Amino acid sequence: MIVSVWRFSHLLFAIISSLFLLIASVTGVILAVEPISNKMESYSISGADELSLAETLENINTKYEEVLAVKRDRNGFVSATVIIDGNNDEFYIDPFTGDKLGNLIQKKPLFQFATNLHRSLFLKSTGRFLIGFASFLLILISISGIVLIAKRQGGYKQFFAPVVRENFSQYNHVVYARFSLIPLLVLAITGVYLSLLRFDVIPDSQVSLQVDFDSIQEEPFKEYTEFDLFETTPLSELRELEYPFSEFVEDYYIIRLKDKELYLNQVTGDILAEEKHPIVQVMSSWATVLHTGEGSILWSMVLGLGSLAIPFLTVTGFMVYFKRPKTKVANEYSKNESEYVILVGTEGGTTLQFAQELHKQLLLSGKKSHLALMNQYSLFKKMEHLVVITATYGQGEAPASGEKFIQLVKKNQQKQAFDFSVVGFGSTAYPNFCQFAYETHEVLKASNNSTALEEVFTVNDQSFESFTNWCSIWSKQMGLPIKLKKPKLITSSKPASTFKVIYKAELPEDDTFLLSLKNLNGSKPVSGDLLSVVPAEGARERLYSIGKLNSDTLLISIRRHEKGLCSNYLYQLKQDAKLTAIVVNNRNFHFPKHSRKTVFIATGTGIGPFLGMIQENIKRTEIHLYWGAKTKDAFNLYKDYIETALQEGKLTDFKTAYSRQQSEKIYVQHLIERDKDLFLEVLKKKGCIMICGSIAMQKEVLQELQQLSNKYLNKDLSYYQNRKQIKMDCY
Numbered sequence: 061m062i063v064s065v066w067r068f069s070h071l072l073f074a075i076i077s078s079l080f081l082l083i084a085s086v087t088g089v090i091l092a093v094e095p096i097s098n099k100m101e102s103y104s105i106s107g108a109d110e111l112s113l114a115e116t117l118e119n120i121n122t123k124y125e126e127v128l129a130v131k132r133d134r135n136g137f138v139s140a141t142v143i144i145d146g147n148n149d150e151f152y153i154d155p156f157t158g159d160k161l162g163n164l165i166q167k168k169p170l171f172q173f174a175t176n177l178h179r180s181l182f183l184k185s186t187g188r189f190l191i192g193f194a195s196f197l198l199i200l201i202s203i204s205g206i207v208l209i210a211k212r213q214g215g216y217k218q219f220f221a222p223v224v225r226e227n228f229s230q231y232n233h234v235v236y237a238r239f240s241l242i243p244l245l246v247l248a249i250t251g252v253y254l255s256l257l258r259f260d261v262i263p264d265s266q267v268s269l270q271v272d273f274d275s276i277q278e279e280p281f282k283e284y285t286e287f288d289l290f291e292t293t294p295l296s297e298l299r300e301l302e303y304p305f306s307e308f309v310e311d312y313y314i315i316r317l318k319d320k321e322l323y324l325n326q327v328t329g330d331i332l333a334e335e336k337h338p339i340v341q342v343m344s345s346w347a348t349v350l351h352t353g354e355g356s357i358l359w360s361m362v363l364g365l366g367s368l369a370i371p372f373l374t375v376t377g378f379m380v381y382f383k384r385p386k387t388k389v390a391n392e393y394s395k396n397e398s399e400y401v402i403l404v405g406t407e408g409g410t411t412l413q414f415a416q417e418l419h420k421q422l423l424l425s426g427k428k429s430h431l432a433l434m435n436q437y438s439l440f441k442k443m444e445h446l447v448v449i450t451a452t453y454g455q456g457e458a459p460a461s462g463e464k465f466i467q468l469v470k471k472n473q474q475k476q477a478f479d480f481s482v483v484g485f486g487s488t489a490y491p492n493f494c495q496f497a498y499e500t501h502e503v504l505k506a507s508n509n510s511t512a513l514e515e516v517f518t519v520n521d522q523s524f525e526s527f528t529n530w531c532s533i534w535s536k537q538m539g540l541p542i543k544l545k546k547p548k549l550i551t552s553s554k555p556a557s558t559f560k561v562i563y564k565a566e567l568p569e570d571d572t573f574l575l576s577l578k579n580l581n582g583s584k585p586v587s588g589d590l591l592s593v594v595p596a597e598g599a600r601e602r603l604y605s606i607g608k609l610n611s612d613t614l615l616i617s618i619r620r621h622e623k624g625l626c627s628n629y630l631y632q633l634k635q636d637a638k639l640t641a642i643v644v645n646n647r648n649f650h651f652p653k654h655s656r657k658t659v660f661i662a663t664g665t666g667i668g669p670f671l672g673m674i675q676e677n678i679k680r681t682e683i684h685l686y687w688g689a690k691t692k693d694a695f696n697l698y699k700d701y702i703e704t705a706l707q708e709g710k711l712t713d714f715k716t717a718y719s720r721q722q723s724e725k726i727y728v729q730h731l732i733e734r735d736k737d738l739f740l741e742v743l744k745k746k747g748c749i750m751i752c753g754s755i756a757m758q759k760e761v762l763q764e765l766q767q768l769s770n771k772y773l774n775k776d777l778s779y780y781q782n783r784k785q786i787k788m789d790c791y
């Protein structure tokens with residue numbers, strides 16, 4: 061079944077049952093306290109469970125004038141019903157002495173109230189039905205939730221792998237759903253079972269023992285303490301024992317043990333009748349224990365926490381749904397009259413906003429543009445230019461609005477010639493970066509009358525800058541002057557900070573330079589975060605990876621482009637000049653706290669964030685840095701940092717690959733096979749490999765790592781990526 065159907069079912073069941081589930085969960089949390097508080101009463105006597113029934117009865121019989129019954133409850137508390145001074149009384153006893161320990165626990169009014177509300181909403185049968193139905197829906201919500209998490213994580217094997225954090229509600233909904241899955245499923249299944257039992261859909265079969273009174277013997281007489289059953293049965297097995305009503309031999313002991321019920325001749329000790337509890341009764345008993353937590357503090361706590369998760373999951377689930385930008389599209393021009401068609405593959409809705417902006421600008425340029433979802437691919441009679449903008453989900457799969465695209469393209473072959481362009485939205489935090497965009501490109505390339513304008517253009521982490529880069533290339537090809545505005549939801553809401561330039565370092569022979577900046581106010585970045593700089597009013601933002609040198613000083617490494625607006629703006633900043641910029645959290649690229657062995661791989665300016673991470677390595681954990689550049693000279697810019705770090709033990713070793721230094725070209729990826737023992741050890745020992753630099757280098761490096769992983773570790777590289785052992789920030 062496709063993701064959208066699972067998601068729709070998950071949401072629908074949640075909406076229908078939310079009110080009842082909320083009531084059941086709040087009362088459930090209260091009721092989870094009851095068995096805990098009962099169990100904590102001091103009526104349990106250590107070692108009593110090993111007493112035999114014979115010993116227990118003897119201890120009680122000597123203490124009281126007449127005993128009517130003895131019980132042992134799920135908490136292990138033993139109670140006796142006795143006659144004292146002609147009056148019936150029932151209380152907890154010490155099975156070793158028969159002494160009274162205390163009165164029976166009475167249900168507190170709060171627990172009584174919560175029980176009634178929990179079981180029937182004070183609506184009798186109607187309420188019981190509603191709660192039972194809500195429990196059934198909770199089973200369906202759990203199942204659809206399991207499927208959705210598996211899809212999100214890229215398969216059932218990855219179900220418990222770390223979750224990539226997108227936003228608060230999405231992340232916590234998945235994380236807490238996984239924690240509470242087992243107790244919630246147990247509560248839901250047992251809840252449904254108990255409801256079916258209550259409505260007699262499951263017949264509650266009871267033991268019905270028959271006694272053959274004609275064959276009851278009065279001889280040989282035995283003391284009850286010598287009855288085999290009493291001697292061999294430990295107290296731990298007992299549920300209830302009723303004494304014979306009179307001394308006539310026709311009256312007998314009625315004994316309910318954990319697994320069976322039997323009648324015992326009071327004179328000879330012979331078993332008169334015996335029967336195992338029917339399976340329904342055993343199941344009902346288990347269902348009650350599992351649903352209420354009776355008798356176990358630990359399980360009651362697990363159930364209480366599971367119940368507590370329901371309101372949290374309801375709120376975060378609805379937040380995920382309502383915060384999702386809507387994917388409804390209204391069009392001025394129909395699909396058959398438009399020359400431009402833009403198709404969107406989205407799940408969270410952000411990609412649609414980028415597409416909407418492009419669509420808007422095309423309309424403003426006087427073009428007939430039609431915007432639709434990828435699943436609406438059909439024959440577009442006048443289409444000349446197709447743009448597909450798509451996200452990727454799961455393990456490189458289609459987003460919800462693009463699930464049917466590939467089939468549809470194969471089915472609907474366009475009659476007229478058209479060119480197409482595919483923009484992939486994705487995140488390098490996931491194993492298969494923009495995979496679905498590549499598949500989209502291939503299927504379009506293979507379809508009739510199509511011409512690919514360029515290879516797939518990828519956009520990492522919804523970067524508006526990258527998207528505008530693609531747009532300027534594409535619009536030039538179209539001969540259109542298009543300038544995009546940043547979609548509202550994408551605009552960073554973080555306040556800007558002011559930085560003072562402390563120094564600028566550059567090399568005459570190279571086009572890269574370093575800026576050291578002092579943070580005068582505002583946020584406190586971590587190495588690996590990004591600095592968003594807007595070089596001029598109305599210009600696009602540019603992002604630079606931050607290396608943090610100390611509490612208020614950062615370093616950014618910049619490549620200067622001849623006509624680059626931002627790189628030249630930064631280049632002309634003099635010492636003490638002020639710079640206003642926004643720090644963007646890039647949590648997927650922070651130094652791993654618990655990694656004991658880390659490898660950094662960078663090319664060119666990609667070394668920037670690593671200089672900060674190395675500087676901060678005061679624990680001196682093992683760090684190996686691989687760096688690639690064209691020539692040796694480029695290193696001079698970073699020489700001091702690296703040499704000092706090596707001397708101070710903050711950097712274990714530094715290995716370089718200079719592509720133009722010698723006749724044969726050496727790139728960082730070539731060093732991986734050479735140093736495979738180190739890379740394999742890092743992966744095996746839960747270390748981390750961090751990659752920063754160009755996307756082209758990232759691809760090559762991942763390919764090398766994939767080969768090592770397949771060949772020597774027998775695992776797909778995604779296994780390590782999902783465990784956050786591979787972190788990337790490439791551009």
Ligand SMILES: Cc1cc2nc3c(=O)[nH]c(=O)nc-3n(C[C@H](O)[C@H](O)[C@H](O)COP(=O)(O)O)c2cc1C
Pocket residue numbers: 212213226405406407408409410411412451452453454455456457459485486487488490491492493494495521522
């Ligand atoms: C559960 C989940 C799985 C993802 N899987 C991938 C993936 O395999 N490859 C990738 O490049 N991006 C992946 N992404 C990132 C999204 O493609 C990216 O955030 C995209 O911008 C989301 O666009 P949308 O809001 O329009 O759906 C994933 C995101 C989520 C939430």
